[in-house]
Structure formats: structure tokens, C-alpha cells
Amino acid sequence: MPELELWIDRTKCDGHRLCAELFPERIRLDDWGYPIIAPGSIPAALMPHAQKAVDTCPVLALALRRVELRR
Amino acid sequence: MTNSSLLAGPAPNTGPESFADHSRRLGPRPWGSRGLIDTLDRAGLVGRGGASFPVATKWRSVAARGGPAVVIANGAEGEPLSRKDQTLMALRPHLVIDGAMLAAESVGANRVLLYVGEAHSAALNAMARALAERPPAEAGRATLLPAPPSYVAGEETAAVQFVNAGVAAPTAIPPRPFERGVDGRPTLVQNVESLAHVAAIARRGDDWFRSLGREGASGTVLLTVSGSVVKPGVIEVACGSTVDEVLRLAGGVRGTARAVLLGGYFGGWISARQAGTMVLDPKGMRAAGGSLGCGVVSVLDESSDPLDVSARIMQHLATESAAQCGPCFFGLRSLADATRRLAVQQPDPGDLPQLHRWAAMVKGRGACRHPDGAVAFLQSALSVFEPEFAAAAGARGRKVS
Numbered sequence: 001m002p003e004l005e006l007w008i009d010r011t012k013c014d015g016h017r018l019c020a021e022l023f024p025e026r027i028r029l030d031d032w033g034y035p036i037i038a039p040g041s042i043p044a045a046l047m048p049h050a051q052k053a054v055d056t057c058p059v060l061a062l063a064l065r066r067v068e069l070r071r
Numbered sequence: 072m073t074n075s076s077l078l079a080g081p082a083p084n085t086g087p088e089s090f091a092d093h094s095r096r097l098g099p100r101p102w103g104s105r106g107l108i109d110t111l112d113r114a115g116l117v118g119r120g121g122a123s124f125p126v127a128t129k130w131r132s133v134a135a136r137g138g139p140a141v142v143i144a145n146g147a148e149g150e151p152l153s154r155k156d157q158t159l160m161a162l163r164p165h166l167v168i169d170g171a172m173l174a175a176e177s178v179g180a181n182r183v184l185l186y187v188g189e190a191h192s193a194a195l196n197a198m199a200r201a202l203a204e205r206p207p208a209e210a211g212r213a214t215l216l217p218a219p220p221s222y223v224a225g226e227e228t229a230a231v232q233f234v235n236a237g238v239a240a241p242t243a244i245p246p247r248p249f250e251r252g253v254d255g256r257p258t259l260v261q262n263v264e265s266l267a268h269v270a271a272i273a274r275r276g277d278d279w280f281r282s283l284g285r286e287g288a289s290g291t292v293l294l295t296v297s298g299s300v301v302k303p304g305v306i307e308v309a310c311g312s313t314v315d316e317v318l319r320l321a322g323g324v325r326g327t328a329r330a331v332l333l334g335g336y337f338g339g340w341i342s343a344r345q346a347g348t349m350v351l352d353p354k355g356m357r358a359a360g361g362s363l364g365c366g367v368v369s370v371l372d373e374s375s376d377p378l379d380v381s382a383r384i385m386q387h388l389a390t391e392s393a394a395q396c397g398p399c400f401f402g403l404r405s406l407a408d409a410t411r412r413l414a415v416q417q418p419d420p421g422d423l424p425q426l427h428r429w430a431a432m433v434k435g436r437g438a439c440r441h442p443d444g445a446v447a448f449l450q451s452a453l454s455v456f457e458p459e460f461a462a463a464a465g466a467r468g469r470k471v472s
Binding site: 009010011012013014015030031032033034036 | 240241242243395396397398399401402405429432433436437438
């Protein structure tokens with residue numbers, strides 16, 4: 001299994017805030033209601049929560065990607 | 072100290088150099104190749120658009136994708152304090168076009184876009200005329216494309232999206248332009264001054280370019296000197312020159328300098344005391360974790376209000392957010408508003424610590440580096456003008472209710 005991390009397309013994110021509700025272990029909100037994602041790969045135990053957050057984003061701004069693709 | 076490569080030749084008041092004069096003065100343009108990329112590597116040329124990224128590295132990454140690629144000569148110059156790109160294009164358009172053609176041949180591109188700020192009419196006219204003077208094989212490959220007058224239009228993913236979709240707003244990376252750019256093709260976006268240096272290096276070699284620099288630096292750099300100096304304007308200096316030397320070339324400081332803004336709105340303030348001996352060298356400053364940015368040197372004198380100037384710049388940067396990414400659009404607005412309240416001595420309670428906190432919160436959270444540049448500028452202001460900010464924060468605040 002490749003290591004996965006959360007990645008967000010900031011140009012798409014509209015601050016719907018669902019991700020922070022579904023995955024508070026790794027996502028909190030800034031003062032304007034936009035997600036701040038803790039760095040690092042997602043451990044297997046948390047993966048279902050991460051996947052739920054990704055699947056629930058209404059504008060498909062959130063994704064799981066392989067860590068080595070980081071810019 | 073003063074050193075001419077790009078601006079050598081006819082006097083500025085004679086206008087753009089014609090293709091005939093350019094060719095007579097410098098000789099024919101060599102052909103671009105992988106060998107030229109190696110020469111640029113040895114020359115130590117780094118980009119002059121702001122990021123000071125090594126030119127050879129960038130070209131190799133495009134060439135390695137396999138063509139056909141696209142070259143964008145970036146002359147958008149949306150930085151309000153910068154004039155060097157428009158001045159270069161208005162006086163030496165053929166150096167820029169030479170460089171763009173050399174780039175195209177070296178990375179395997181068959182299409183060249185000359186992306187020139189639409190508000191910079193002298194540059195736009197000179198480039199249009201210059202392109203019409205070129206041999207048909209070159210003119211047929213190149214298109215002049217006026218760039219919208221916004222701050223972010225020159226950001227490289229914004230330039231690509233403007234060509235693709237008519238919207239000069241940055242896109243999320245990856246993919247970077249070298250991976251997937253104009254029409255999905257590998258795309259090289261290179262600042263026009265960088266390309267002009269390429270035109271000179273291709274003719275005279277990397278030894279010559281390195282010999283232009285001082286104190287171990289290589290080449291020359293165009294600077295826009297402004298603010299409280301006797302003779303503001305664009306000058307070309309040897310890399311490795313100090314800020315003091317540059318200010319002398321600009322006729323000296325009017326009044327007493329308080330601070331120098333280096334690199335423009337994406338750069339930072341440096342106290343006058345520390346700025347004087349500072350060595351200006353895009354490559355060396357990048358290696359040291361600093362930046363010469365796009366070559367802006369602007370002097371703030373003791374009679375100006377540093378908080379007011381900083382608040383106006385923050386206001387501009389907030390307004391120039393492409394409004395795509397929440398942390399940038401809302402964060403810069405909050406930062407600009409709090410800076411303004413401090414500048415007019417009417418802070419809300421906690422505005423000063425809030426500036427520090429928000430700055431850290433916004434950094435790194437845009438698709439492009441616009442918020443990062445704005446935050447770096449603000450943090451330099453908070454540091455250099457710390458006494459002024461502290462005094463403003465102690466001023467009687469606005470009533471909360």
C-alpha cells in the first residue's frame with residue numbers, strides 16, 4: 001500500500017466545512033472557515049474517516065494522493 | 072558597479088532598437104540546442120521574474136518531457152513598482168525575441184507566445200514592431216499576447232490558463248506547466264529579462280557572463296529604483312553590487328532613508344542601516360534563503376509613514392487576490408484591514424498579535440504563492456517597523472460596542 005495524504009485543490013474549496021466535521025483528527029478550520037490539513041500520511045486506522053471526508057466534499061476539492069507526489 | 076549587457080548600445084531616447092541595428096551590433100543569433108542549456112548552467116543564470124530559479128534546470132525539465140513544447144516569454148510585469156521588463160522590451164525587443172527563439176529550439180517548442188502586459192503600451196508596441204521585422208520562419212512561430220493588468224497574471228500557471236481558457240488566474244499544482252501547460256503540452260514560462268540574458272550568453276559564452284559579475288556573482292541584473300531617490304528609474308548593474316552602490320547610481324537618497332523595500336510587493340522591508348552593505352545577487356540571495364525578487368529597490372525616507380505605506384501595499388495585495396482560494400481571499404482581506412486600522416491609530420483590541428497569528432495561518436494555503444508573498448511582505452513590515460506597530464497598538468482603540 002502506498003502512503004497516502006490528504007490534498008486539497010484550494011481553487012475549488014468553498015469552505016463547506018464538512019471535512020472538518022468528518023475528520024477532526026486531521027482537519028481543522030481557520031478563522032474564515034477553510035480547512036487546515038495536518039501534514040503527513042494517513043495511518044490505516046484513520047483511512048475510513050479520511051475517505052469519508054473526501055467522498056463527502058460537495059465540490060470534490062479534497063483528494064487522497066500518494067505522498068511522493070507532493071510538490 | 073554599473074555594467075551594461077542588456078542595455079548596451081543606442082541611447083534610451085532613440086527608442087526600440089531595430090532588427091537591422093540589433094543584428095549589426097551583436098551579430099547573428101546562434102541556434103538553440105541542448106548544448107546551450109549546458110552553457111546556461113555553467114553561466115549560473117537564474118530567472119529574473121522573481122523566484123530566481125535556475126534557468127537550465129527549468130529548460131531541462133521541459134525538454135525531458137518530449138516535444139512539441141510551448142514557450143511563453145513572460146513580460147506581464149504586474150508588480151506595481153517594477154518597470155524593468157517593460158523598459159527592456161521597449162528598448163531591446165530583439166534581445167527578448169532572440170531569447171524566446173533560442174529557448175524554443177533548445178527545449179523542442181514550435182510555438183512561442185510573447186505575453187506582454189497590456190497596460191505597458193511602449194513595450195507592447197515595440198514588441199509588435201519587432202516581431203514584424205523578424206524573418207518569416209521566426210515570425211510565423213510567435214504570437215504577441217497582451218496580458219491582463221492584474222498582479223497574478225504573470226504567475227506561470229495563470230499565464231498558461233490565460234492562453235488555454237482566457238482567464239489569467241492561477242491553477243492548482245500539480246500539474247506544473249512543464250508537465251501539462253498550453254493545450255496540455257509541456258510549457259516553458261520564462262521571464263523576458265532572463266530570455267534577454269540568454270540571447271547575450273548564446274553569443275558570448277558562459278565565461279563572459281560570469282566575468283560581468285562581482286564578488287563571485289555572475290552576470291548583470293536589471294533593477295527598478297524608486298521612492299526617495301534623486302533619479303528613479305531602471306538601471307543595469309553587475310550582480311554582486313551593494314544597495315549603497317545602486318542608490319548612488321540613482322543619484323543618492325532624498326532625505327534620510329528609514330528602510331528599503333527589496334523585491335517589490337512580494338519582497339520585504341530591510342532597515343536602511345542593514346540595507347546599505349547588502350549584496351544584490353539573485354543567485355546568491357536565493358542560496359541564502361532570501362530573494363531579490365523582480366529587482367525592485369524602493370527607498371522609504373524618514374518623513375514617510377511606514378505603516379501607511381505598508382497598509383496600502385497590503386490593501387493592493389488583498390485586492391489582487393484572484394479570489395479563488397478562501398485563505399488568500401479572506402485572509403489577506405483580514406490582514407489588510409487590521410494593518411490599516413493600526414496605520415490610522417484606531418486598532419481593534421488584539422489587532423497586532425492577530426496580525427502575527429493570521430500571517431502564520433495563511434501561509435502556504437493558496438494554489439499559488441500569492442498569499443505567501445503577501446505574508447512575507449507583512450512579516451518584514453512587522454519586524455522592521457516593530458516600534459511603530461507597537462506604538463500604534465498602544466493607541467486608544469476603537470470602541471468595541
